[in-house]
Amino acid sequence: MPEHGPRDLMVQAQAVSKHFGALQVLRGINLEVKRGEVMCIIGPSGSGKSTFLRCINHLEKVDGGRLMVDGQMVGYREHGGRVYELKDREVCRRRAEVGMVFQHFNLFPHMTALQNVTVGPVKVKGETRAQAEQRGRELLARVGLADKVDAYPRQLSGGQQQRVAIARALGMQPKLMLFDEPTSALDPELVGDVLQVMRQLAEDGMTMVVVTHEIGFAREVGDSLVFMDGGVVVESGVPREVLANPSQERTKAFLSRIL
Protein backbone atom coordinates (compact mmCIF):
# COMPACT_ATOMS: atom_id res chain seq x y z
CA MET A 1 0.00 0.00 0.00
CA PRO A 2 1.62 3.24 -1.07
CA GLU A 3 -0.07 5.41 1.55
CA HIS A 4 1.78 3.84 4.47
CA GLY A 5 4.90 5.65 5.58
CA PRO A 6 7.62 4.16 7.72
CA ARG A 7 5.89 2.43 10.62
CA ASP A 8 7.68 4.22 13.40
CA LEU A 9 6.49 7.66 12.27
CA MET A 10 3.41 9.19 13.93
CA VAL A 11 3.43 12.46 12.02
CA GLN A 12 5.11 13.02 8.69
CA ALA A 13 4.89 16.36 6.89
CA GLN A 14 6.23 16.80 3.38
CA ALA A 15 6.14 20.29 1.86
CA VAL A 16 2.89 21.11 3.67
CA SER A 17 1.50 24.47 2.62
CA LYS A 18 -1.56 26.46 3.65
CA HIS A 19 -2.89 29.89 2.86
CA PHE A 20 -5.76 32.03 4.11
CA GLY A 21 -6.79 34.09 1.08
CA ALA A 22 -3.69 35.85 -0.17
CA LEU A 23 -1.77 35.17 3.03
CA GLN A 24 0.60 32.20 2.75
CA VAL A 25 0.76 30.85 6.33
CA LEU A 26 2.69 27.61 5.75
CA ARG A 27 5.31 27.54 2.97
CA GLY A 28 6.38 23.95 2.78
CA ILE A 29 6.76 22.33 6.20
CA ASN A 30 8.92 19.20 6.39
CA LEU A 31 9.17 17.35 9.67
CA GLU A 32 8.75 13.95 11.27
CA VAL A 33 7.53 12.93 14.70
CA LYS A 34 8.35 9.40 15.81
CA ARG A 35 6.15 7.27 18.01
CA GLY A 36 6.68 8.21 21.65
CA GLU A 37 8.51 11.40 20.71
CA VAL A 38 7.79 14.77 22.32
CA MET A 39 8.28 17.53 19.80
CA CYS A 40 8.17 21.15 20.87
CA ILE A 41 7.55 23.88 18.31
CA ILE A 42 8.63 27.41 19.12
CA GLY A 43 8.60 30.57 17.07
CA PRO A 44 7.27 34.12 16.95
CA SER A 45 3.53 34.72 16.66
CA GLY A 46 2.34 34.50 13.08
CA SER A 47 5.02 31.96 12.22
CA GLY A 48 2.35 29.36 11.41
CA LYS A 49 3.05 26.98 14.29
CA SER A 50 -0.53 26.91 15.58
CA THR A 51 -1.89 26.59 12.05
CA PHE A 52 0.36 23.60 11.43
CA LEU A 53 -0.83 21.99 14.66
CA ARG A 54 -4.46 22.54 13.62
CA CYS A 55 -3.73 20.96 10.24
CA ILE A 56 -2.65 17.75 11.97
CA ASN A 57 -6.21 17.03 13.13
CA HIS A 58 -7.84 18.66 10.13
CA LEU A 59 -9.27 21.70 11.91
CA GLU A 60 -7.59 23.47 8.99
CA LYS A 61 -7.38 22.03 5.50
CA VAL A 62 -3.94 21.56 3.95
CA ASP A 63 -3.60 23.18 0.50
CA GLY A 64 -0.49 21.43 -0.74
CA GLY A 65 2.04 18.78 0.18
CA ARG A 66 1.41 15.60 2.13
CA LEU A 67 0.58 15.41 5.81
CA MET A 68 0.41 11.90 7.24
CA VAL A 69 -0.69 10.83 10.72
CA ASP A 70 0.03 7.24 11.65
CA GLY A 71 0.55 6.34 8.00
CA GLN A 72 -2.71 7.89 6.77
CA MET A 73 -3.11 11.14 4.89
CA VAL A 74 -4.94 13.76 6.96
CA GLY A 75 -8.36 14.48 5.46
CA TYR A 76 -7.75 12.38 2.34
CA ARG A 77 -7.53 8.81 1.16
CA GLU A 78 -5.03 7.71 -1.46
CA HIS A 79 -6.13 4.99 -3.82
CA GLY A 80 -4.98 4.00 -7.27
CA GLY A 81 -2.86 7.06 -7.82
CA ARG A 82 -5.68 9.44 -6.87
CA VAL A 83 -6.37 11.34 -3.68
CA TYR A 84 -9.99 11.36 -2.47
CA GLU A 85 -11.34 13.85 0.02
CA LEU A 86 -12.71 12.04 3.08
CA LYS A 87 -16.36 12.12 4.08
CA ASP A 88 -17.21 13.93 7.31
CA ARG A 89 -17.80 10.69 9.16
CA GLU A 90 -14.31 9.45 8.33
CA VAL A 91 -12.75 12.79 9.30
CA CYS A 92 -14.52 12.56 12.68
CA ARG A 93 -13.36 9.00 13.22
CA ARG A 94 -9.73 9.97 12.63
CA ARG A 95 -10.00 13.11 14.75
CA ALA A 96 -11.22 10.99 17.65
CA GLU A 97 -7.79 9.33 17.69
CA VAL A 98 -5.91 12.60 18.15
CA GLY A 99 -6.28 14.61 21.33
CA MET A 100 -6.00 18.38 21.36
CA VAL A 101 -5.51 20.90 24.15
CA PHE A 102 -6.23 24.55 23.45
CA GLN A 103 -4.73 27.77 24.73
CA HIS A 104 -8.08 28.86 26.16
CA PHE A 105 -9.05 25.38 27.43
CA ASN A 106 -12.43 25.39 25.62
CA LEU A 107 -14.02 23.26 28.31
CA PHE A 108 -17.78 22.80 27.98
CA PRO A 109 -19.07 25.23 30.64
CA HIS A 110 -22.47 23.55 31.06
CA MET A 111 -20.89 20.25 32.04
CA THR A 112 -19.04 19.25 35.20
CA ALA A 113 -15.38 18.24 35.02
CA LEU A 114 -16.37 14.58 34.91
CA GLN A 115 -19.01 15.17 32.22
CA ASN A 116 -16.41 17.02 30.15
CA VAL A 117 -14.16 13.97 30.31
CA THR A 118 -16.88 11.39 29.65
CA VAL A 119 -18.94 13.06 26.91
CA GLY A 120 -16.51 12.01 24.17
CA PRO A 121 -16.12 8.35 25.16
CA VAL A 122 -19.90 7.95 25.72
CA LYS A 123 -21.30 9.94 22.80
CA VAL A 124 -18.60 9.33 20.19
CA LYS A 125 -17.05 5.97 21.03
CA GLY A 126 -20.24 4.48 22.47
CA GLU A 127 -18.75 3.37 25.76
CA THR A 128 -21.09 2.71 28.67
CA ARG A 129 -21.50 5.58 31.09
CA ALA A 130 -20.22 3.54 34.03
CA GLN A 131 -17.09 2.54 32.17
CA ALA A 132 -16.41 6.08 30.95
CA GLU A 133 -17.02 7.55 34.40
CA GLN A 134 -14.66 5.13 36.04
CA ARG A 135 -11.86 6.01 33.63
CA GLY A 136 -12.84 9.70 33.86
CA ARG A 137 -12.38 9.65 37.62
CA GLU A 138 -9.03 7.93 37.21
CA LEU A 139 -7.90 10.52 34.67
CA LEU A 140 -9.02 13.43 36.84
CA ALA A 141 -7.14 11.87 39.75
CA ARG A 142 -4.10 11.51 37.52
CA VAL A 143 -4.10 15.25 36.77
CA GLY A 144 -4.53 15.98 40.48
CA LEU A 145 -8.22 16.90 40.45
CA ALA A 146 -9.85 13.93 42.17
CA ASP A 147 -11.78 16.34 44.42
CA LYS A 148 -13.06 18.49 41.52
CA VAL A 149 -15.01 15.80 39.70
CA ASP A 150 -18.36 17.57 40.13
CA ALA A 151 -17.11 21.14 39.75
CA TYR A 152 -18.16 23.23 36.77
CA PRO A 153 -15.34 24.86 34.77
CA ARG A 154 -16.34 28.29 36.08
CA GLN A 155 -15.56 27.13 39.59
CA LEU A 156 -12.01 26.12 38.68
CA SER A 157 -8.83 28.14 38.27
CA GLY A 158 -7.21 28.40 34.85
CA GLY A 159 -4.60 25.79 35.70
CA GLN A 160 -7.26 23.39 36.96
CA GLN A 161 -9.35 23.97 33.84
CA GLN A 162 -6.40 23.20 31.60
CA ARG A 163 -5.74 19.98 33.50
CA VAL A 164 -9.40 18.98 33.04
CA ALA A 165 -8.94 19.75 29.32
CA ILE A 166 -5.94 17.41 29.22
CA ALA A 167 -7.96 14.72 30.98
CA ARG A 168 -10.79 15.27 28.49
CA ALA A 169 -8.42 14.71 25.56
CA LEU A 170 -6.93 11.63 27.24
CA GLY A 171 -10.42 10.25 27.82
CA MET A 172 -10.57 9.39 24.12
CA GLN A 173 -7.41 7.28 24.51
CA PRO A 174 -5.61 9.11 21.69
CA LYS A 175 -2.46 7.90 19.98
CA LEU A 176 -1.20 11.46 19.58
CA MET A 177 -1.66 14.58 21.71
CA LEU A 178 -1.49 18.12 20.33
CA PHE A 179 -0.95 21.08 22.66
CA ASP A 180 -1.58 24.59 21.33
CA GLU A 181 0.19 26.97 23.73
CA PRO A 182 -1.36 25.18 26.74
CA THR A 183 0.12 27.52 29.35
CA SER A 184 -0.01 30.88 27.56
CA ALA A 185 -3.33 31.94 29.10
CA LEU A 186 -2.37 30.96 32.66
CA ASP A 187 -1.13 32.97 35.60
CA PRO A 188 2.60 32.27 36.04
CA GLU A 189 2.08 30.48 39.34
CA LEU A 190 -0.39 28.03 37.74
CA VAL A 191 1.86 27.06 34.82
CA GLY A 192 3.88 24.58 36.85
CA ASP A 193 0.98 22.23 37.61
CA VAL A 194 0.02 21.96 33.95
CA LEU A 195 3.61 21.37 32.82
CA GLN A 196 3.98 18.71 35.52
CA VAL A 197 0.98 16.84 34.08
CA MET A 198 2.44 17.10 30.57
CA ARG A 199 5.83 15.92 31.80
CA GLN A 200 4.18 12.88 33.38
CA LEU A 201 2.36 12.18 30.14
CA ALA A 202 5.64 12.34 28.21
CA GLU A 203 7.26 9.92 30.64
CA ASP A 204 4.37 7.51 30.11
CA GLY A 205 5.35 7.38 26.45
CA MET A 206 2.64 9.55 24.82
CA THR A 207 3.52 11.01 21.44
CA MET A 208 3.15 14.77 21.78
CA VAL A 209 3.46 17.84 19.60
CA VAL A 210 3.62 20.94 21.77
CA VAL A 211 3.47 24.52 20.51
CA THR A 212 4.87 26.46 23.43
CA HIS A 213 6.83 29.42 24.74
CA GLU A 214 8.08 27.41 27.72
CA ILE A 215 11.74 27.03 26.76
CA GLY A 216 12.53 25.23 30.01
CA PHE A 217 9.91 22.58 29.29
CA ALA A 218 11.16 22.21 25.71
CA ARG A 219 14.72 21.72 26.92
CA GLU A 220 13.97 19.21 29.67
CA VAL A 221 11.02 17.23 28.34
CA GLY A 222 11.25 17.60 24.58
CA ASP A 223 13.00 15.01 22.45
CA SER A 224 13.18 17.42 19.57
CA LEU A 225 12.76 21.13 19.07
CA VAL A 226 11.54 22.91 15.96
CA PHE A 227 11.92 26.62 15.39
CA MET A 228 9.42 28.02 12.89
CA ASP A 229 9.31 31.46 11.34
CA GLY A 230 7.48 32.84 8.31
CA GLY A 231 5.72 29.56 7.60
CA VAL A 232 8.85 27.40 7.32
CA VAL A 233 10.92 25.25 9.66
CA VAL A 234 14.04 27.35 10.17
CA GLU A 235 15.89 24.95 12.40
CA SER A 236 15.29 21.70 14.22
CA GLY A 237 17.22 19.25 16.31
CA VAL A 238 17.92 18.12 19.86
CA PRO A 239 16.56 20.84 22.18
CA ARG A 240 19.74 21.40 24.20
CA GLU A 241 21.84 21.81 21.07
CA VAL A 242 19.42 24.07 19.26
CA LEU A 243 19.00 26.25 22.32
CA ALA A 244 22.68 26.39 23.20
CA ASN A 245 24.12 26.63 19.67
CA PRO A 246 21.55 27.81 17.17
CA SER A 247 22.99 27.62 13.69
CA GLN A 248 20.63 30.10 12.04
CA GLU A 249 20.70 33.86 12.58
CA ARG A 250 16.89 34.05 12.92
CA THR A 251 16.92 31.42 15.65
CA LYS A 252 19.64 33.31 17.50
CA ALA A 253 17.69 36.57 17.25
CA PHE A 254 14.46 34.93 18.50
CA LEU A 255 16.15 33.13 21.40
CA SER A 256 18.04 36.23 22.46
CA ARG A 257 14.73 38.08 22.77
CA ILE A 258 12.91 35.50 24.87
CA LEU A 259 15.69 34.00 27.02
Next chain:
Amino acid sequence: MNQEPPAGRGARQAPLPAGAPRVVPVRHPGRWVAAAVLALLGVMLVHSLFFSHVDIGGVRRERFEWSVIDHYLFNPAVMQGVRNTILLTVIAMVGGVVIGVLLAVMRLSPNPIVSGFAWVYIWFFRGTPVLVQLLFWFAAGYLFPTFTIGVPFGPALFHIDLNATLTPMVAASIGLSLNEGAYMSEIVRAGIVSVDEGQLEAAQTLGMSRLKAMRLVVLPQAMRVIIPPTGNETISMLKTTSLASVVTVQELTFAVEQIAAANYKTVPLYIDASIWYLVVTTVMMVGQYYLERYYARGSVRQLPPTPWQQIRSGAFLRPGRGRYGRFPGVIGGEWAPVLAGQDEGVL
Protein backbone atom coordinates in the same frame (compact mmCIF):
# COMPACT_ATOMS: atom_id res chain seq x y z
CA MET B 1 -11.94 29.77 43.89
CA ASN B 2 -12.93 32.78 45.84
CA GLN B 3 -16.53 32.43 46.95
CA GLU B 4 -16.51 35.29 49.42
CA PRO B 5 -18.51 38.45 48.80
CA PRO B 6 -16.67 41.35 47.19
CA ALA B 7 -14.65 43.49 49.56
CA GLY B 8 -16.99 46.48 49.45
CA ARG B 9 -20.00 44.55 50.62
CA GLY B 10 -18.10 42.76 53.36
CA ALA B 11 -16.66 46.01 54.61
CA ARG B 12 -20.12 47.53 55.05
CA GLN B 13 -21.01 44.91 57.62
CA ALA B 14 -17.73 45.11 59.53
CA PRO B 15 -18.12 46.67 63.00
CA LEU B 16 -16.78 50.18 63.29
CA PRO B 17 -13.75 50.64 65.51
CA ALA B 18 -14.44 52.48 68.76
CA GLY B 19 -14.34 56.26 68.46
CA ALA B 20 -14.97 56.27 64.73
CA PRO B 21 -17.27 59.06 63.50
CA ARG B 22 -20.92 58.17 62.84
CA VAL B 23 -21.69 57.77 59.11
CA VAL B 24 -24.68 59.84 57.93
CA PRO B 25 -26.24 58.24 54.84
CA VAL B 26 -27.18 60.44 51.87
CA ARG B 27 -30.79 61.69 52.05
CA HIS B 28 -33.08 61.06 49.09
CA PRO B 29 -35.88 63.69 49.16
CA GLY B 30 -36.67 62.98 45.50
CA ARG B 31 -37.84 59.49 46.43
CA TRP B 32 -40.42 60.90 48.86
CA VAL B 33 -41.71 63.32 46.23
CA ALA B 34 -41.95 60.53 43.65
CA ALA B 35 -43.71 58.29 46.15
CA ALA B 36 -46.24 61.01 46.98
CA VAL B 37 -47.00 61.73 43.30
CA LEU B 38 -47.42 58.03 42.53
CA ALA B 39 -49.61 57.49 45.58
CA LEU B 40 -51.88 60.34 44.47
CA LEU B 41 -52.13 58.95 40.94
CA GLY B 42 -52.82 55.51 42.41
CA VAL B 43 -55.70 56.84 44.48
CA MET B 44 -57.13 58.58 41.42
CA LEU B 45 -56.88 55.35 39.43
CA VAL B 46 -58.59 53.32 42.14
CA HIS B 47 -61.34 55.91 42.40
CA SER B 48 -61.88 55.95 38.66
CA LEU B 49 -61.86 52.15 38.42
CA PHE B 50 -64.00 51.20 41.37
CA PHE B 51 -65.90 54.17 42.80
CA SER B 52 -66.85 56.50 39.91
CA HIS B 53 -70.13 56.56 37.98
CA VAL B 54 -71.32 57.66 34.60
CA ASP B 55 -74.64 58.96 33.26
CA ILE B 56 -75.90 57.12 30.18
CA GLY B 57 -79.28 58.29 28.88
CA GLY B 58 -80.17 59.70 32.27
CA VAL B 59 -79.31 56.43 34.00
CA ARG B 60 -76.53 56.65 36.52
CA ARG B 61 -74.42 53.52 36.71
CA GLU B 62 -71.00 52.21 37.73
CA ARG B 63 -68.39 53.29 35.18
CA PHE B 64 -66.70 49.90 34.71
CA GLU B 65 -69.60 47.64 35.68
CA TRP B 66 -67.60 45.38 37.98
CA SER B 67 -70.67 43.32 38.69
CA VAL B 68 -70.81 42.41 34.96
CA ILE B 69 -67.06 41.71 34.87
CA ASP B 70 -67.43 39.53 37.93
CA HIS B 71 -70.43 37.74 36.48
CA TYR B 72 -68.68 36.67 33.27
CA LEU B 73 -65.13 36.10 34.63
CA PHE B 74 -65.73 32.38 35.20
CA ASN B 75 -68.40 31.96 32.53
CA PRO B 76 -68.09 28.48 30.97
CA ALA B 77 -67.65 29.91 27.46
CA VAL B 78 -64.91 32.24 28.72
CA MET B 79 -63.19 29.37 30.53
CA GLN B 80 -63.34 27.28 27.37
CA GLY B 81 -61.78 30.26 25.56
CA VAL B 82 -58.96 30.41 28.11
CA ARG B 83 -58.28 26.70 27.64
CA ASN B 84 -58.20 27.02 23.86
CA THR B 85 -55.98 30.10 24.01
CA ILE B 86 -53.47 28.27 26.19
CA LEU B 87 -53.68 25.16 24.00
CA LEU B 88 -53.13 27.18 20.82
CA THR B 89 -50.23 29.09 22.40
CA VAL B 90 -48.52 25.87 23.51
CA ILE B 91 -49.00 24.18 20.13
CA ALA B 92 -47.80 27.24 18.20
CA MET B 93 -44.75 27.71 20.40
CA VAL B 94 -43.73 24.04 20.46
CA GLY B 95 -44.14 23.92 16.69
CA GLY B 96 -42.37 27.25 16.31
CA VAL B 97 -39.41 26.22 18.47
CA VAL B 98 -38.97 22.90 16.65
CA ILE B 99 -39.19 24.57 13.23
CA GLY B 100 -36.98 27.41 14.46
CA VAL B 101 -34.19 25.11 15.69
CA LEU B 102 -34.28 23.14 12.43
CA LEU B 103 -34.22 26.30 10.33
CA ALA B 104 -31.41 27.87 12.37
CA VAL B 105 -29.20 24.78 12.02
CA MET B 106 -30.09 24.65 8.32
CA ARG B 107 -29.35 28.33 7.87
CA LEU B 108 -25.84 27.78 9.31
CA SER B 109 -25.26 24.65 7.27
CA PRO B 110 -22.30 24.56 4.88
CA ASN B 111 -24.68 23.07 2.30
CA PRO B 112 -25.82 26.06 0.16
CA ILE B 113 -29.10 24.40 -0.88
CA VAL B 114 -30.07 23.74 2.72
CA SER B 115 -29.14 27.23 3.94
CA GLY B 116 -30.80 28.77 0.89
CA PHE B 117 -34.06 26.98 1.64
CA ALA B 118 -33.98 28.26 5.23
CA TRP B 119 -33.37 31.78 3.96
CA VAL B 120 -36.33 31.66 1.57
CA TYR B 121 -38.61 30.21 4.27
CA ILE B 122 -37.72 32.96 6.71
CA TRP B 123 -38.05 35.60 4.00
CA PHE B 124 -41.55 34.44 3.11
CA PHE B 125 -43.05 33.82 6.53
CA ARG B 126 -41.66 36.97 8.08
CA GLY B 127 -42.54 38.99 5.02
CA THR B 128 -46.28 38.32 4.95
CA PRO B 129 -48.80 39.24 7.68
CA VAL B 130 -49.64 36.47 10.10
CA LEU B 131 -53.33 37.34 9.74
CA VAL B 132 -53.12 36.69 5.99
CA GLN B 133 -51.31 33.41 6.66
CA LEU B 134 -54.06 32.36 9.08
CA LEU B 135 -56.74 33.22 6.54
CA PHE B 136 -54.85 31.21 3.91
CA TRP B 137 -54.71 28.07 6.05
CA PHE B 138 -58.39 28.57 6.92
CA ALA B 139 -59.18 28.80 3.22
CA ALA B 140 -56.77 26.01 2.24
CA GLY B 141 -59.54 23.48 2.82
CA TYR B 142 -61.54 25.15 0.04
CA LEU B 143 -58.52 25.71 -2.25
CA PHE B 144 -57.29 22.12 -1.91
CA PRO B 145 -60.25 19.98 -0.83
CA THR B 146 -58.01 16.92 -1.00
CA PHE B 147 -54.28 16.58 -0.63
CA THR B 148 -52.49 13.77 -2.43
CA ILE B 149 -48.86 12.76 -2.63
CA GLY B 150 -48.02 10.19 -5.25
CA VAL B 151 -45.98 9.35 -8.32
CA PRO B 152 -46.80 11.87 -11.09
CA PHE B 153 -49.16 10.12 -13.55
CA GLY B 154 -48.90 7.09 -11.27
CA PRO B 155 -50.54 5.77 -8.12
CA ALA B 156 -51.30 7.93 -5.06
CA LEU B 157 -49.24 7.09 -1.99
CA PHE B 158 -50.81 9.41 0.53
CA HIS B 159 -54.21 11.03 0.56
CA ILE B 160 -56.13 13.15 3.04
CA ASP B 161 -59.38 15.02 2.89
CA LEU B 162 -58.27 18.56 3.79
CA ASN B 163 -61.79 19.92 3.88
CA ALA B 164 -62.53 17.69 6.88
CA THR B 165 -59.07 17.78 8.48
CA LEU B 166 -58.43 21.53 8.42
CA THR B 167 -60.72 22.56 11.25
CA PRO B 168 -60.30 26.17 12.39
CA MET B 169 -58.13 25.00 15.33
CA VAL B 170 -55.88 22.92 13.07
CA ALA B 171 -55.57 25.71 10.51
CA ALA B 172 -54.68 28.24 13.22
CA SER B 173 -52.15 25.83 14.78
CA ILE B 174 -50.41 25.28 11.45
CA GLY B 175 -50.46 28.96 10.52
CA LEU B 176 -49.14 30.21 13.86
CA SER B 177 -46.47 27.45 14.09
CA LEU B 178 -45.10 28.07 10.61
CA ASN B 179 -45.04 31.81 11.19
CA GLU B 180 -43.47 31.52 14.64
CA GLY B 181 -40.83 29.12 13.27
CA ALA B 182 -39.47 31.87 11.05
CA TYR B 183 -39.05 34.26 13.98
CA MET B 184 -37.73 31.57 16.34
CA SER B 185 -35.09 30.51 13.83
CA GLU B 186 -33.48 33.94 14.03
CA ILE B 187 -33.54 33.81 17.83
CA VAL B 188 -31.97 30.35 17.82
CA ARG B 189 -29.40 31.44 15.24
CA ALA B 190 -28.45 34.39 17.46
CA GLY B 191 -27.97 31.94 20.32
CA ILE B 192 -25.82 29.60 18.25
CA VAL B 193 -23.50 32.31 16.94
CA SER B 194 -23.14 33.69 20.47
CA VAL B 195 -21.37 30.49 21.54
CA ASP B 196 -17.60 30.74 21.23
CA GLU B 197 -16.21 29.00 18.15
CA GLY B 198 -13.68 27.21 20.33
CA GLN B 199 -16.55 25.16 21.74
CA LEU B 200 -17.35 23.70 18.33
CA GLU B 201 -13.65 23.05 17.70
CA ALA B 202 -13.21 21.34 21.05
CA ALA B 203 -16.22 19.15 20.29
CA GLN B 204 -14.81 18.34 16.85
CA THR B 205 -11.44 17.32 18.27
CA LEU B 206 -13.33 14.77 20.36
CA GLY B 207 -14.55 13.33 17.06
CA MET B 208 -18.08 14.76 17.15
CA SER B 209 -19.85 15.49 13.88
CA ARG B 210 -21.27 18.97 13.31
CA LEU B 211 -24.80 17.92 14.26
CA LYS B 212 -23.69 16.03 17.36
CA ALA B 213 -21.60 19.00 18.48
CA MET B 214 -24.62 21.26 17.91
CA ARG B 215 -26.87 19.06 20.00
CA LEU B 216 -24.53 18.25 22.87
CA VAL B 217 -22.32 21.31 23.13
CA VAL B 218 -23.53 24.38 21.24
CA LEU B 219 -27.32 24.39 21.69
CA PRO B 220 -27.29 23.80 25.47
CA GLN B 221 -25.06 26.87 25.80
CA ALA B 222 -27.09 28.83 23.26
CA MET B 223 -30.17 28.25 25.46
CA ARG B 224 -29.09 31.00 27.85
CA VAL B 225 -29.31 33.49 25.00
CA ILE B 226 -32.37 31.87 23.41
CA ILE B 227 -34.70 31.68 26.42
CA PRO B 228 -35.32 35.36 27.28
CA PRO B 229 -36.48 36.32 23.75
CA THR B 230 -38.38 33.02 23.53
CA GLY B 231 -40.27 33.99 26.70
CA ASN B 232 -41.01 37.25 24.97
CA GLU B 233 -42.26 35.37 21.90
CA THR B 234 -44.44 33.10 24.04
CA ILE B 235 -46.10 36.00 25.79
CA SER B 236 -46.52 37.74 22.45
CA MET B 237 -47.98 34.54 20.98
CA LEU B 238 -50.52 34.34 23.81
CA LYS B 239 -51.96 37.60 22.52
CA THR B 240 -51.42 36.78 18.83
CA THR B 241 -53.71 33.77 19.20
CA SER B 242 -56.55 36.31 19.45
CA LEU B 243 -56.13 36.69 15.67
CA ALA B 244 -57.44 33.14 15.43
CA SER B 245 -60.85 34.56 16.39
CA VAL B 246 -60.97 35.82 12.80
CA VAL B 247 -60.95 32.22 11.56
CA THR B 248 -63.61 31.26 14.16
CA VAL B 249 -61.40 29.44 16.64
CA GLN B 250 -63.23 29.42 20.00
CA GLU B 251 -60.42 31.10 21.91
CA LEU B 252 -60.64 33.77 24.60
CA THR B 253 -61.17 36.85 22.45
CA PHE B 254 -63.71 35.02 20.28
CA ALA B 255 -65.59 33.90 23.39
CA VAL B 256 -65.93 37.37 24.91
CA GLU B 257 -66.77 38.90 21.53
CA GLN B 258 -69.66 36.46 21.14
CA ILE B 259 -71.04 37.21 24.59
CA ALA B 260 -70.61 40.96 24.01
CA ALA B 261 -72.39 40.69 20.66
CA ALA B 262 -75.43 39.38 22.52
CA ASN B 263 -75.52 41.69 25.54
CA TYR B 264 -73.58 44.81 24.36
CA LYS B 265 -71.41 44.73 27.52
CA THR B 266 -68.33 45.13 25.33
CA VAL B 267 -65.94 46.91 27.70
CA PRO B 268 -66.55 44.71 30.76
CA LEU B 269 -66.08 41.58 28.66
CA TYR B 270 -62.84 42.81 27.13
CA ILE B 271 -61.68 43.55 30.67
CA ASP B 272 -62.51 39.93 31.54
CA ALA B 273 -60.36 38.79 28.63
CA SER B 274 -57.54 41.12 29.69
CA ILE B 275 -57.62 39.76 33.23
CA TRP B 276 -57.20 36.23 31.92
CA TYR B 277 -54.40 37.23 29.52
CA LEU B 278 -52.63 38.87 32.47
CA VAL B 279 -53.08 35.83 34.69
CA VAL B 280 -51.62 33.45 32.07
CA THR B 281 -48.77 35.87 31.31
CA THR B 282 -47.88 35.98 35.00
CA VAL B 283 -47.75 32.20 35.24
CA MET B 284 -45.57 32.10 32.11
CA MET B 285 -43.12 34.64 33.52
CA VAL B 286 -42.63 32.55 36.64
CA GLY B 287 -42.06 29.48 34.47
CA GLN B 288 -39.52 31.36 32.38
CA TYR B 289 -37.69 32.37 35.54
CA TYR B 290 -37.18 28.75 36.59
CA LEU B 291 -36.18 27.73 33.06
CA GLU B 292 -33.49 30.41 32.97
CA ARG B 293 -32.30 29.39 36.38
CA TYR B 294 -31.88 25.83 35.12
CA TYR B 295 -29.82 26.84 32.09
CA ALA B 296 -27.66 29.20 34.16
CA ARG B 297 -26.04 26.09 35.62
CA GLY B 298 -22.29 26.31 35.07
CA SER B 299 -22.39 29.93 33.96
CA VAL B 300 -22.90 31.51 37.36
CA ARG B 301 -20.94 30.42 40.39
CA GLN B 302 -23.93 30.44 42.71
CA LEU B 303 -27.47 30.10 41.43
CA PRO B 304 -29.68 33.06 42.34
CA PRO B 305 -32.52 32.39 44.80
CA THR B 306 -35.94 31.31 43.63
CA PRO B 307 -38.75 33.83 44.18
CA TRP B 308 -39.90 31.74 47.14
CA GLN B 309 -36.44 31.91 48.70
CA GLN B 310 -36.41 35.67 48.08
CA ILE B 311 -39.75 36.12 49.81
CA ARG B 312 -38.62 34.06 52.78
CA SER B 313 -35.39 36.01 53.13
CA GLY B 314 -37.18 39.32 52.57
CA ALA B 315 -34.65 40.18 49.89
CA PHE B 316 -37.30 41.45 47.50
CA LEU B 317 -38.15 44.25 49.92
CA ARG B 318 -34.60 45.53 49.85
CA PRO B 319 -33.48 45.70 46.23
CA GLY B 320 -29.73 45.93 46.05
CA ARG B 321 -29.29 45.15 49.72
CA GLY B 322 -30.40 41.53 50.01
CA ARG B 323 -28.29 38.66 51.10
CA TYR B 324 -27.93 37.80 47.43
CA GLY B 325 -26.64 41.18 46.34
CA ARG B 326 -28.06 42.93 43.31
CA PHE B 327 -30.02 40.03 41.90
CA PRO B 328 -33.04 41.78 40.42
CA GLY B 329 -35.83 39.43 41.41
CA VAL B 330 -38.52 37.87 39.32
CA ILE B 331 -40.43 41.07 38.60
CA GLY B 332 -37.37 42.86 37.27
CA GLY B 333 -36.39 39.83 35.29
CA GLU B 334 -33.15 41.50 34.28
CA TRP B 335 -31.16 38.35 34.03
CA ALA B 336 -29.01 39.52 31.16
CA PRO B 337 -26.04 40.95 33.10
CA VAL B 338 -26.08 38.02 35.48
CA LEU B 339 -26.16 35.55 32.63
CA ALA B 340 -23.79 37.40 30.34
CA GLY B 341 -20.89 36.29 32.47
CA GLN B 342 -20.06 39.41 34.48
CA ASP B 343 -21.21 37.44 37.46
CA GLU B 344 -18.24 38.05 39.68
CA GLY B 345 -19.20 41.63 40.33
CA VAL B 346 -22.91 41.04 40.48
CA LEU B 347 -23.28 38.10 42.78
